[in-house]
Amino acid sequence: MVQRKGSSSWEVAVGNATFVQDYSTFWVGVLSDKVEVAKRSVDNPAQSTGISTTRAPKTSTVPPYVPEVEVKAAATDDPIYSGCGSTKSCFGAPDQCLDTKSCTAVTTVQVEGDRYTFEVKGRGAGYAAVALSEDSKMTHYEVIYSGRGSHIVCPRKAPTHANMELNIKNMSCLHSGDDSVMECARDSAQNRPANVYLSYNTGKTNARSSIQRGISFINSSYVNGEVYCRFTRDVVTNISGKIYDLEKNKYYLLLAVGSSLKAAGVAFHDVIYEASSDGYILSEIVTFASVSKLLLRLHGAFMIAAWIGAASVGILLARYFKQTWVGKPFCGKDQWFAWHRILMLLVWSLTITAFVLIFVELKSWSSEDNPHAILGTVTTLLAFFQPIGALFRPHPGSRRRPIFNWLHWLLGNMAHILAIVTIFFAIELSKAQLPEWTTWILVVYVAFHVAMQFVLS
Template sequence: MFRYNSKNFLLHLLVVLNTLSWTPIMSLPQGAPETVCDTMLPFHGGGFLPQSTVPPFNIVPSTSVIGQGQTLRVDIQGGPFGINFGGFMIQARNRNPPYQIIGQFNPTLDGRAKLMNCENSVNNSATHSNARPKTDVSLEWLTPVDFLGQVIFNATVAQQYDTFWVGIPSNPVQVVKRDVAPSYSPPGTREPYNPTRVPYVPLNEPTTTTQKPDDPFYVGCGRSKTCFGFPDNCVKDKSCKAVASTIVRGDIYEFELKSFENNAAYVALGLSDDNKMGDDLVIECVPQNGQISAYSSYTAGGPNYAATRAGVPQNTHRLLDYSLIDGVIYCKVQREPVTIVKDKMFDLINSKYHLLVAAGRSLKESGVGYHDIGRLPSAQPINLAVVQDLSGSSVLLLRLHGAFMIAAWIGTTSLGILLARYFKQTWVGSQTCGKDQWFVWHRVCMVTTWTLTMVAFVIIFVELGAWSAERNPHAILGVITTFLCFIQPIGAIFRPAPNSKNRPFFNWAHWLGGNLAHILAIVTIFFAVGLTKAELPQWMDWILVGFIVFHVIVHLIYSVFLCMQIAGCSSDRQQTQRVNTFQMGEMGHHAMRNGMKLERNMDAPYARFRKGLLGVYIVVLALFVVALILVVVLAPIEETLKSSL
């Protein structure tokens, strides 16, 4: 019989303790299976539940802003005390619903991780390749080339077999359009653990929204500090997308900047002699490596408008305070009262300046990118030391440009083309100033189009003062359309006589120029919806699509009845083409109809139907024009409607 003594007891106790300590540290030795891609719950036997306490592990991206198609290092850290863990699983998910998995992981050189294929995508998740204890793991994640927005790395980390945390989140990482590589944290730099990070939201889990309290930024606006942001008058409603404030105490000039868009790559404030971009002193607040960096930059004049830090002294400002919470950028910067940049003096004490607030989603190598979130200059220059309420620069000319172009190309052009194509043999015998009715009203429509287009063209250049800096084909298409519109009436003045051999060439050229200009104008209006300054809603596209469908259907109906009107139109194609061309008043006293003369004092068949359909077309067309003009004039219409309710 085996006898226990103190030595044997201690030996057995060590075996038991070793067994107890060995079993819990084990995770699945070959990593998480792909069946848990959605839940990220470890498939551990025994029915163990995830821990509900604050996890002792950190998920740390090496930078908070990165460009499309670039590589980011992500560390899984064992907290501030280097706690061991055996297993893990990590994904990058879109911060917005439906929280899909984003990007790909690269294979690790140390072999401590293996890649997983979740949601039918390759290498978009990673897990441990062995269950040996480890204090940290580094992975490389490749950003998608077709994604803009914020991602959060979510991880499941198993400290022991029955002790694990699910969905540990990282700080948000902003994916932006960026041509330069992100700045990486040194290998030894670790972000301290922050238990107040955004909680993990599992896929398909419903979320609830609550009304946000007023932001403390607005406290003191108009009383102790001057505040200005966009959209215009947003400070009053406390609904700004980006806002800046000035606080002056003696010769101390402090500026606060904040962007409320969680996908912003920067927020900036410019000091300008006018309300246009160019030759301005700019303060930039840019997230970098989980912190905020402040820069001074200078905007060059036209034609290549851009902000650059090159040649701008960076010792004339000081970053006093900052925060980066849920992608919201905030910074407080103190400036020197006098700064000289490129031989230009900015004297904040003795000079008045317009405030230009801007925010965007992209960065450049030597400055901020385009202000695609928004930009607004103040209406008048101000003495920064005088606390006051500011309004934005007037957008009247911008709205008039859009309204005139819609009235011209959706309204009068569409009607004028319809009259010239289908009403040459209608209202026969009725003339105005010796001209057929169809020709008179066609000319009225086209002269109106020409006048509105030329005025709108001049207005937009007066408003912008230069070529548009947006990466949008709207401007170049608008110039081509305006040129075609400009030459149309000039060609009509010099049109050959009806019996001239050159008349057919004019007819086709006039028809082609008019229709091409009409099509280009509508395409140009579609591109206008994407312009930042226009502030048009995306659903305006559906109103334009509705107009196009209606316009095409009416043309098809008229074309069918035109074929019915011309006997044998399918066999005598030449006569059909002749009727459909722009004859511009060249019809003689008779028109050919199936080889027979149609008297000029008689309307062509189906005249009553054509007139009735024309009445319907004019009413519906007017509704489309009014709706589109209201959207343009009231833009941003969502904020306008919200403030009126």
Template structure:
């Protein structure tokens, strides 16, 4: 009985195993490898295949339909399973187009990166000369190949069968070849599918645009260092073929409305020749344009379009990818561009808006090479230094989040703390207040000069940060001048000075904080949006501490201090010394600290620690901006 059961089990395993292995077609889990999941790790055959994938024509318009046949040689050879998809012939080798359902009994459509983008079998019945209907994408112009896996039976299958290339042209361009090809050719040997993207050591997918960077082509992108880490928000690769200069551009960060590369004789925008790649109605078009300065702008008007040629383009899931050829020697707006003999700065930019005549401001990102380049030379490309920009941000944050906040707090609540103790011949509160505010003045003036040196003029960005910064700087500049000419205590003009000094300092502080909030929105700053939450936390903490100090001041002013403390002079509170009468203070009053001085000292220590933490965190985020990319780069270096 046991031997009979063993025989039955063996027979069932032989009969069932071929049929239970994907009898209903390939799963979506093999979209990339196209490798059948047959048992016992059966490898694909490497011998010549008797099957061929034959497209009906070599040229098709975008959005048009194409018949694709699976043919066999000899013609009597049959097959049981298949998996067919169209892919870009060039990097990034993405799956393109979709198949029409023409025979539900034999064909099943699955989604490999797109709806119905791959055709496979529905059963393991024998098949012969099956025809498929493929529809070209409406937003793609370039060359595709059909790549497939054909299974003759359970143990015999070929992976990576490749058709002849098919050129997809704009639907408005008439195909040069039409009709179904009837010429049969001998079967070709199979190869490993060329579309499988290379992987990094950790198994991470690497975008093919980065292949050969620094070796066979020059690559430049942003943020700085992204080419090495292969995670650019926008990137351009340049290749020279004879007298044709090829620019390959790609950007998908924040779903850009365009990506553009410019050639400039300097590192500033203005009088530059630009190539734009702009998605329009599902396809990407290339335009030549010209930049202007004062006011800044870009226009295609009066710029010839015949010195550039769109070679390849795609627009998938918000990612712009285009390859454009440019003549080596051109004249644009009366200016000669000789890419063979001259060197140029490369400007790369992306933005979120564009119209039919020009692209708009590069609010997503912009970067420029640090030195002019000979485009035929291949090697590492460094961007323009952002040291001055980072120093400006670090100085202004340190001044107005750190030193100004602390200096204002000391002057407002600590006039009757550390009574009898002096520094450099001055009361402690005044000595530290003066030191902190002088430091604020120096940092602000340095930051103001630095940013004008960096930009080279007034900012053209539609953001109030610049005007708020100027107002802050003017108020800050005037404060020490007014303090130097302040009237003596007790004179009738002293209250006026006190009010003006208080008003100027607080206005400068408030406007500076508002300007910092607007700086987060600046594209050049490369700051994360969540930085707003840190700034809000700082404002909340600063206001909370002022509220705590003020409450204790109000308690004392309201007479809530016990009679046993009545010999002590209460603290100098906000706006103290605003009138001559408030200046009267006997020598006895100044011999000891005011009430709650111990509490104020503890709270001051707490305030300094938290403010220091805010300043350090914000300066690090600014100096290492964009912080997310820097963090990811450091993490990868540590992990590797």
């Protein structure tokens, strides 16, 4: 503020400012025009306004900058996961889905006194079901039925708990109540989104109990393709002649989801199936873990390595490098032949090992309605005999050599094509639990392999 000379009632105000455009462009010490300001005096009544200037005064207050924050609604967790491991036992599929609360299928058990409350939920389902079992398998042995005069094979030794009846007239073996199943099935006939039923697995089949006693419905829902049921079960139940005591006995949990229903029961679990690795008394609060899938994954890995990896390269070597890769012998043989033989022996070893592993894992023939098992068996047989036949190949100058060449080519290509088709069908298996986009990876491989045939030709 500068006071004008000769006057004590007037002052001159000059503004000094700094302007910033960006980090590199700014102005410092910018002076404004001079503004005359008259002092207010209580002794001068003429100054009614209190302030007299040559320019109308402007006052402004710059509000503080408050950045806008996008407020997102808090994600609501599915209440079925609330209390898992603390107030109730939980089991979900696929494995470790409870950590992310993103299970395709999940079941919970909460015990309050003698009240056992179950929840079961499945995504993309016509039904979701949980079974009580004395092992981690869905079945103990196969039920075989035939009409009068037909051949029948019954198990040599049945479990002690099984109620086994031999019906001589119909020649059938009946085993009652291997696994006790609690179904949460869509049922519009009951004016409910879903209803609960008791059923049992007998061998490879499922049947609903004729008397629905021991289970009590609480509520259910069907929202966005997810079926959900909450119900209670009695401590002791008799399911088709077998006693289930939840208080005294340990049980494995078998969790299954299927997209369709039969007339009076559930159809095959084509969405997902999971078994717990251990059995527990249900009054214990635990988080059930899934049974190990090591052998199952080794089976798939070995088959992929054998047929998509080693077999594809071995076939290309024999077909397109027979006349060119002959400069330097390897183990006394042309390079193409030596590597072809190594790769095909690797195919043979991996295929036989994978074939044995899957039977060790399943301990029976596959129950899924899928040609994967039969195609895989045919592929394995062709692969088994192919190198054995190669041991008897005639001398290159023999008149039988062309016949051998054509048969060797035919059987080898048949095995390779069947193997790739079998892998395609494996994607649909519920035990494989593979995402749908796996199909496109196989499509890209097939396209690449066919393209290489044209390029090398």
